[in-house]
Amino acid sequence: QIYLDNNATTAVDPQVLEEMLPYFTTHYGNASSTNHVFGKKASAAVVRARERVADLLEAKEEEIVFTSGATESINMAIKGVFERYQSIGNHIISCVSEHKSVLDVLRALEKKGAKVTYLSVDKDGNIDLNELEEAITDETVLISLMFANNETGVIHPVKEIAEIARDKNILFFCDATQAIGKIPVSVKEIGVDMMALSGHKIYGPKGVGALYVRKKSRKIQLEPLVHGGGQEKGMRGGTYNVPGIVGLGAACERCKELLKKDGKRIAKLRSYLESALLNIDETFVNSGDAKRLPNVSNIVIRFIKAEQLMANLKNVAMSSGSACATGSLDPSHVLMAMGLDKEDAHSSLRFSLGRFNTEAEIDLLIDMLNQKVTKLRGESPVWEL
Ligand code: PMP
Numbered sequence: 001q002i003y004l005d006n007n008a009t010t011a012v013d014p015q016v017l018e019e020m021l022p023y024f025t026t027h028y029g030n031a032s033s034t035n036h037v038f039g040k041k042a043s044a045a046v047v048r049a050r051e052r053v054a055d056l057l058e059a060k061e062e063e064i065v066f067t068s069g070a071t072e073s074i075n076m077a078i079k080g081v082f083e084r085y086q087s088i089g090n091h092i093i094s095c096v097s098e099h100k101s102v103l104d105v106l107r108a109l110e111k112k113g114a115k116v117t118y119l120s121v122d123k124d125g126n127i128d129l130n131e132l133e134e135a136i137t138d139e140t141v142l143i144s145l146m147f148a149n150n151e152t153g154v155i156h157p158v159k160e161i162a163e164i165a166r167d168k169n170i171l172f173f174c175d176a177t178q179a180i181g182k183i184p185v186s187v188k189e190i191g192v193d194m195m196a197l198s199g200h201k202i203y204g205p206k207g208v209g210a211l212y213v214r215k216k217s218r219k220i221q222l223e224p225l226v227h228g229g230g231q232e233k234g235m236r237g238g239t240y241n242v243p244g245i246v247g248l249g250a251a252c253e254r255c256k257e258l259l260k261k262d263g264k265r266i267a268k269l270r271s272y273l274e275s276a277l278l279n280i281d282e283t284f285v286n287s288g289d290a291k292r293l294p295n296v297s298n299i300v301i302r303f304i305k306a307e308q309l310m311a312n313l314k315n316v317a318m319s320s321g322s323a324c325a326t327g328s329l330d331p332s333h334v335l336m337a338m339g340l341d342k343e344d345a346h347s348s349l350r351f352s353l354g355r356f357n358t359e360a361e362i363d364l365l366i367d368m369l370n371q372k373v374t375k376l377r378g379e380s381p382v383w384e385l
Contacts, residue, residue: 002361005317006201006354007150007178007296012247013203013355019250020205023243031240032231042242049249053210056252057195058186065211065235066245070177071101072225073196073211076236077173078105080222081142081194082114085171089139095119095127096337097154098146102175103333106144115139123339124290125154132161136168143172147179147195151321151334151350152287153296155179162191171220177201177209181255182263182293187212193220199244203355204251208244258355266353267294269362273351274299276366280373286335286348295353300340303383304376306349312372316365321348 023045029038031046050061067073094106096118106116117135119127143165148155158174165172173194179185181202187195193214200206213220228237274297277283282302301309306320321332331345377383
């Protein structure tokens with residue numbers, strides 16, 4: 001089995017797991033019960049994890065709120081701003097190519113009176129900053145734009161977006177789920193107001209994530225999503241998921257350690273894979289001309305349905321250009337927004353490489369793909385060379 005679906009989720013790094021394990025058994029205290037040693041141990045672990053997450057993002061510890069993952073962080077940020085600031089304005093700006101966890105929140109808020117402008121993307125998946133500036137009205141309270149796209153890897157100009165937001169006194173929330181751990185992400189450098197991240201995309205466990213909420217200069221007031229217990233300074237109730245939080249902290253530290261080395265190695269493997277695939281006739285890379293994450297290759301192999309290729313390559317884990325989340329076969333909203341036709345969207349495959357991939361795996365994949373493409377095109381009535 002070759003795993004090339006690291007944008008969907010990653011394996012937990014063994015070092016991360018090792019750090020987590022004692023918090024399931026020996027140190028199982030409730031991090032809020034600090035009147036005894038069990039609670040103290042758990043509480044210290046949460047403090048340490050918060051430092052490690054903050055360190056990776058160049059944030060302060062008090063700016064990190066632990067959540068159950070990016071989806072919750074996204075809900076917390078967008079709903080939290082809308083609830084709190086709707087007396088100031090009800091307009092939010094986002095983009096058609098955002099992840100469903102952002103788009104679905106916005107749709108829910110539209111039913112509650114929010115007005116949302118969805119920016120378009122060009123053929124490479126890039127937004128237009130002029131369109132962003134023109135979309136701003138007196139009612140705009142929030143800009144919600146992702147750092148890097150999960151399907152194509154396209155990187156948005158987050159620093160410029162943050163500048164525009166700051167100029168107009170609008171909050172900027174960034175879903176950085178896919179960027180963190182793959183490229184350097186510094187909240188200080190970007191000047192973002194809120195940022196979401198997830199443990200399971202960065203070789204940490206599932207079911208844990210964080211929201212960065214800026215404390216400096218202008219304090220952001222969010223309406224909490226989960227009430228109860230007073231944890232996270234009342235921002236997010238519920239007993240601390242100590243092993244998960246420890247895992248998230250360890251994963252962040254490991255990402256910081258490995259970022260340069262891993263990034264270079266993975267980028268090399270990705271280019272190697274991509275050039276081999278481009279040697280096949282009638283192929284092209286989606287967002288090929290855009291600034292992209294170093295680990296993703298979203299490629300169209302024309303005249304073959306991605307699903308069909310995947311069914312023929314059962315020992316390779318990858319993803320197709322269909323809306324995977326619901327298991328539906330609708331073409332991806334991201335690729336459609338970039339102007340691909342349905343045929344090309346259905347012929348799109350996403351390879352997302354990660355920390356544990358090797359050159360030998362990529363060699364094997366290239367061989368297998370070449371064989372299967374020749375075979376399937378040979379059987380196809382529409383394929384003629
Ligand atoms: N945003 C993006 C860009 C993602 O890729 C994902 C995961 N597919 C999410 C948000 C949701 O993350 P989580 O699974 O942690 O809720």
